[in-house]
Amino acid sequence: MPVSRRSFLGALRPAAPALAPAFVAARGREALIAMGHANPEPPAPSAILLDSNENPLGPGPVAMEVLSRTLTDAGRYPTNSRTTAADLRGAIARRVSVAPGNVALGAGSWEILRTAVRLYTSSARHLVTAAPSYEGPERMAAQLGVGVQRVPVDRDGRLDLARMAEAARWAGLVFVCNPNNPTGTVHSAAAIAEFVARVARESPDTAVLIDEAYHDYVTDPGYATAVPLALLRPNVIVSRTLSKAYGMAGMRVGYAIAQPRTIESFNRWAMKYNTNTLAVAAAIASLDDAAHIEAERARNAHARAFTSGVFGRLGCRVMDSQTNFVFVETGCPAAEFKEACAKRGVLVGREFPPLEKAHARVSVGTIEEMQQASLVFGEVIGAHRSGAAEASRVSGGQP
């Protein structure tokens, strides 16, 4: 037993495989794994991970306690465990104030988003999304041979809801990421309600998927969840995840809120036993621990304000983040910024076309991590600017 444990621990930090580094440098770990490759270069153990919008603290102590206890039930399918997937639907329903029949589970919202694309799009009915926005749905559309219309965000990084509503005519599905990843901005409850009403009026067969992955991090008082809209109309769906504020990215729990008939469709497509037994128990404990989420929101808001301030003082425009990441106009190409930061032990987000030439997405870690990282950001941006000044002086000198 000690032998296998030692070799197990030894296996945790493997040698870097050949394929990945170049790709990872360009697009990031998140993109790599989402595309089905499983060989990313592991980050140095001491690296500050600000590249995948994870909660740096993980699940709360209560959730970890429950998870640890549930290990003895790991041999049981999540339908046979002491707390079951059905109990989790109940806990989510309590938390969101809906009925359990309004809740579908996914192995992260990843699965919910993919199922939505399956259910509502086809070769004849395209997907509308924003650019840049979370790519899960458009990646699925590409795999299924479904057309995608990308509507650029506005200058402030906000979804252009008017253009998206126009693009929605004849579309199968509109993907509305609110707050939007990677720009971090939100639309108010009123704006989303108006958008949904307009799509329903002008293109009644078009479904609207509102992804609220970062819901728990929003501090803007004008924002509110779109769950009430999802309960009103059969083709409006809200997706959520426990990967962000709940700190369970590695545990894989997401969910959809919609009318019961719609939920049945999601369940029909769901991968059997999509939520694992440990995650089910830990998620229930987390969902019932409202104080923990309040504290996490406050912690993140503090570190986020600090981070925005750092970039502001560096003279970079920062979009109004309502999430656990900031989208910054660094003036440097994203790939270059990412690589330079990685060399200094800080991993930041990948490229997000069409804003890959001068913007970077930086996840918000702990305040200590952000203090350390801010020194790196200052260095990298400073070096880029003096390099750029040098280049223009040199080229200016040439006729």
Next chain:
Amino acid sequence: MSYTRRAFVKAAGLGGAGVLAARRQAWAALPGTVPPPRPLLLHNNENPLGPGPAVLDAVRTALGTGGRAGRYCFDEVAVLQRAIAERFAVTPENVVIGCGSTQILRNAVQVFTSPARPLVAGQMTYEECPSYAEMIGTPVRGIPLTPTLQLDLEATAASAKGAGMVFLNNPNNPTATILSGNAVDGFIERVLAADRECVVLIDEAYHDYVTDPSHRSQAARAVKDPRVIVARTFSKAHGMAGMRVGYGLAHPDTAKRLAWEGSMPLNIAGLLAATASIQDQARIDREQARNTEARRFTIDWFARAGFRSTDSQANFVFVDIGRPAKAFREACKEQGVLVARDFPPLEASHVRVSVGTLAEMKSAVEVFGKVLGVRAKVA
């Protein structure tokens, strides 16, 4: 609560096996951890013991106070791929990790079948492939079992022409029987000859429970032949049904296609546990022996009671009880024993019963005896 967490952190920091054992006892002693009673779960072919203590310790140690559970599993998938590759002496490019073998099975149907390229499968076999095929609009050619309840290899191979994929579950769920290595070899060759595109997926979920020496895994063939895939799971002998990890073994080109959805649904605890478990073959051998004994006991009991079982090579038995499964199931449930659902077309006569621990089976047969009205006869 905070006491335990502190103790846990300390244990994780020290990392000694003794400390972790003490830690386990501390958990067990916590108020509220006394498991509430539940029925005997003999309906889903789970391993009643779950993962081994070393596996659980590996998970506890690695998760620590929780930071890693908050991170996406970017590195751990690759680590598991390598551990599995090592176990089979193949390359990591031969290995696809899935959220249970479910994801492997679904993705295989997704990429190798289409409305124009049907799926061929036995009519009483594990349904994941046929049911997913129906959802994506792939026609299914269902092949009835032989009168001896075997998958009909002759008829299946004869239906392979024009098909996208042929599914073979060996051992077969729910009938529990195996096809010999030679029979499967010949079958695969016939399918491959019948159609130039059709692939064969061999689902070996119950492989670790097979005791019949004529059985052979097709893993060695799969990693070489782009048209043969083997699916395995950690849900059965590895005792990790709740942790959702399975894998496919295939030629690198095929493996790439099989990774259609990627590894997003994989969870950290499952990946860590699987990595530890695949390196502990001794535990799998012990689990096989444990299951064989309890399986023998169960089959013998039914035989003495006058009910014939198939030659089970899995962790469940398929028994001709000569009456509808539904009535039997409901009566057993009332007495605290869950057995499997209906398996048409044999739902009027056969029942599938998972093999629990020997102690569990001893109490279960008491219930079976009462329900079947044969207690006196066997006792």
